[in-house]
Amino acid sequence: MIRLPWLGTLRQWHWISSALCLVGMLLFAVTGTTLNHAGQIESRPQVQTRAALLPESLLGSLQADVPEVGLPASLREWLEQTLEVGLAGREAEWSDGELYVALPRPGGDAWLSLSLESGKLEYESTDHGWIAYFNDLHKGRNSGEAWSWFIDFFAAACVVFSLTGLLLLQRHAGNRPSTWPLVGLGLVVPLLLALLFIH
Numbered sequence: 001m002i003r004l005p006w007l008g009t010l011r012q013w014h015w016i017s018s019a020l021c022l023v024g025m026l027l028f029a030v031t032g033t034t035l036n037h038a039g040q041i042e043s044r045p046q047v048q049t050r051a052a053l054l055p056e057s058l059l060g061s062l063q064a065d066v067p068e069v070g071l072p073a074s075l076r077e078w079l080e081q082t083l084e085v086g087l088a089g090r091e092a093e094w095s096d097g098e099l100y101v102a103l104p105r106p107g108g109d110a111w112l113s114l115s116l117e118s119g120k121l122e123y124e125s126t127d128h129g130w131i132a133y134f135n136d137l138h139k140g141r142n143s144g145e146a147w148s149w150f151i152d153f154f155a156a157a158c159v160v161f162s163l164t165g166l167l168l169l170q171r172h173a174g175n176r177p178s179t180w181p182l183v184g185l186g187l188v189v190p191l192l193l194a195l196l197f198i199h
Helices: 007-036 056-064 073-083 130-139 144-175 179-197
Strands: 046-053 092-095 098-102 108-115 120-127
Touching: 007 130, 007 144, 046 073, 056 073, 073 108, 073 120, 144 179
Parallel strands: none
Antiparallel strands: 046 120, 092 098, 098 108, 108 120
């Protein structure tokens, strides 16, 4: 049998990409199922609320110079220490002397509201559980830039894995007559389902 010089390289790319994709593919396959059956999976959100009063010295300085955008360093430091949350990169909305900060995250949500008139701080955090956490990772929802880069890298590795697998199938299809019918089935079944049942 004639050995093709590129076959070893092709196999190498295939197993390397499969190793890189393995955990991600398992995660995305499992969360694809949990997302598909989200309505059947019971979830009991855990809600926590907290309230506090802004220290008078800090309240006075903010009332004297009401911010229009962003969080002043002193206020941000006090909020982070009081609520034990990270506010880096969070958008602060100021309206009529009130501050609102949305704090969405994978698997949950949170927000804080502060009145500069009374100094009253309100905070609410909702945790939807681990299944919701991994479902949001699957969608890339509220998961940050690093996770977005990972999804792009993972997708590229999956493309390499799939294309090298296709080329290896082509290489061995002569000895395996069912190869192309199975590949065709993998194309035709989702296509027919989409055409016939998705409206």
